[in-house]
Structure formats: C-alpha cells, structure tokens
Amino acid sequence: MPQLNNTLLIRDLGKAHYIPVWHAMRHFTDHRSHHSFDEIWVVEHYPVFTQGQNGRAEHILSAGDIPIVQTDRGGQVTYHGPGQMIIYLLLDLRRRNVGARQLVRHIEASVVQCLALYGIDAAARPDAPGVYVNDAKICSLGLRVRRGCSYHGLAFNHDMDLSPFIRINPCGFKQLPITQLRDFKPAVTRLELKNQLVGCLRQILGYNALTQAENSLPGLQDIAYA
Secondary structure, X not given: OOOHHXXXXXXXXXXXXXXXXXXXXXXXXXXXXXXXXXXEEEEEEOOEEEEOOOOOHHHEOOOOOOXXXXXXXXXXXXXXXXXXXXXXXXXXXXXXXXXXHHHHHHHHHHHHHHHHHOOOOOXXXXXXXXXXXXXXXEEEEEEEEEOOEEEEEEEEEOOOOOHHHHHEOHHHOOOOOEOOHHHOOOOOOHHHHHHHHHHHHHHHHXXXXXXXXXXXXXXXXXXXXX
C-alpha cells in the first residue's frame, strides 16, 4: 500500500486542450481531501496563449489565430503548443510543509538538474521565475495555491515551433530570447524527457515513490465553471 505523504501519482494526458485540463485541476484541488495523493499531470496543449493573473494586454502583440485564455495562475502571458512538455503539480503544500516560493525554487532546481543530465548548463533568475540557458528561456513557471494546495506548474520547451513567442512579450519581457531542448539535444524523445524530468522533480520534492495512475481523467470534458 503506497504511503500517502511519500507517493506521487503520475498521469500522462497526451495532447489536450487547455481549458478542460485547467478546469479539471481546479475541480481536483477543490474536492481533494487530506487523504488524497499528490499528483503530477503531464500534457501537451494545442496552441494557446495563457494570460496569468498579473498579465497585461499590451504584452500580447499579435495573437492572430491562436486563442487567448485568461487563467488563474501567477505571472504574465506565455504560449503553449505541441512539442512543449507541460507538468502540472497538484500538491498538498500544507501536508508537506512547503511554501509557494520554496516550491518554485524546487521546480527550478529540478529543471536545472534535468538539463545537467544532458550536459546543458542552466540557471534560474531571481528577477523572473523560470529556467534559462545562455539567457534564453527554456522553461516557464506559473502556480496557483488554493486551499493550501498547488496547481498549474511548468512548461518546458522540448521540440516545438517557437515562432508564436514572437507574437507576445513572453512573461512580460520584450524580445526575451526563447530556446528549447531540441536546439542542444535533438535526439531526446518525449518519453525520455518525461522520465528524466519527473524523476528530478520526485527527488528534489522529496517523494520516495512514483505510481502510474490512469492516463485519463473521467468526465474531463464535462467539468465547467461559471
């Protein structure tokens, strides 16, 4: 029997639209109990710009045919699309005695550690959450804490079309360079990256075990909010 506080459940949702997954995260967070396992959801989204709670309209330069979603995570505007690995962290922070800032640092350290496994030097920046390689952003972060629990998470640029980033000021920074893992290590598969990145998160967040959960969320398309 897995131990509640030391086990992380993993769901791989494949490709999914942003809004239903966001609503499912909120639903999970609002209805979880102290007996719920912490979970990580791995997903790729269809093209979408998401505007965080601190987002300003002027940072969306030309959305074109890509939809814009006003969401409830922290931060400014970013882009999600196929080939970007999204990892949502649905964690009971009170149970783990972890604050939001500490969680951000743990996530950044996990991404830096993962990139180091591929021989890539990366670092976080104190003025802008995320992870950077040679001053170019490779991973964005945005979280929400609700009822003492986190949701949203990280967006890691793996093997994607980066051109939509020129339509925005990513994370509120004009002409911020954006990069991806493919530019350094083109042979890394999605499965390999998922295993490495999730493994680094598990280690740094202090979970002893990973358990594969169902790779679908029952009723995902039916969850809606006013």
